[in-house]
Amino acid sequence: MNDSSIDVSYQVNRQKIIFTGDIYVGKTSIINVLMGQKFNNDYEASIGVDFFSKTIKYKGKIIKLQIWDSAGQEKFRSLIPNYIRGSSLVFIVYDISNKKSFNNVNSWVNFVNNIENSNIVIVGNKIDLENKREVTYEEGKKYCEENNFDFFEVSAKNDINLNTMLFNSVDSLPFFNSINADGSSKEQ
Ligand code: G3D
Numbered sequence: 386m387n388d389s390s391i392d393v394s395y396q397v398n399r400q401k402i403i404f405t406g407d408i409y410v411g412k413t414s415i416i417n418v419l420m421g422q423k424f425n426n427d428y429e430a431s432i433g434v435d436f437f438s439k440t441i442k443y444k445g446k447i448i449k450l451q452i453w454d455s456a457g458q459e460k461f462r463s464l465i466p467n468y469i470r471g472s473s474l475v476f477i478v479y480d481i482s483n484k485k486s487f488n489n490v491n492s493w494v495n496f497v498n499n500i501e502n503s504n505i506v507i508v509g510n511k512i513d514l515e516n517k518r519e520v521t522y523e524e525g526k527k528y529c530e531e532n533n534f535d536f537f538e539v540s541a542k543n544d545i546n547l548n549t550m551l552f553n554s555v556d557s558l559p560f561f562n563s564i565n566a567d568g569s570s571k572e573q
Pocket residue numbers: 407408409410411412413414415425426427430510511512513514539540541542543
């Protein structure tokens with residue numbers, strides 16, 4: 386068997402998506418809701434490497450997403466490079482009720498950029514906590530405009546804006562525009 390027998394459309398369509406950012410900002414919660422599980426206040430902090438597969442159909446195209454949870458690597462930065470490697474889309478999450486998590490976004494950006502040339506999207510989570518907000522929408526937006534990142538504010542708890550965040554971000558990936566609706570690559 387040589388390389389030409391590998392199914393290229395399958396490779397092109399399988400996209401690794403990861404969530405990173407400070408601990409406790411809601412990464413696992415966001416993934417759970419995207420995967421169709423209910424928001425849960427009681428689950429254990431995730432241990433062990435996990436990815437979930439989600440097949441979406443968008444603009445007539447079928448894409449297989451591999452969504453990875455960080456499994457607590459944010460506590461052990463030495464483990465993060467392997468997690469980031471091979472990703473095409475990285476969501477860097479902060480908590481709008483925690484200024485420190487926003488202040489750390491830029492160091493997460495640098496961390497990712499040193500490892501992989503992925504598309505980065507910035508996400509402010511927990512907008513249901515409006516009365517505890519420490520980071521304004523404008524602050525988040527300004528940082529993203531200056532650095533050319535897409536930006537979404539969401540709530541995992543109330544399921545606000547999560548699918549919009551995912552679909553719009555997939556839409557801006559170069560690969561998405563390089564495949565045809567039947568999953569084959571335009572470049573063949
Ligand atoms: P992490 O994976 O980034 O470490 P988790 O974060 O998903 O484990 O969430 C950390 C805490 O924030 C959890 O609280 C979770 O319930 C809460 N949380 C996550 N998303 C939201 C949200 O959108 N709104 C609110 N209000 N809380 C959220 P507990 O107390 O269960 O540990």
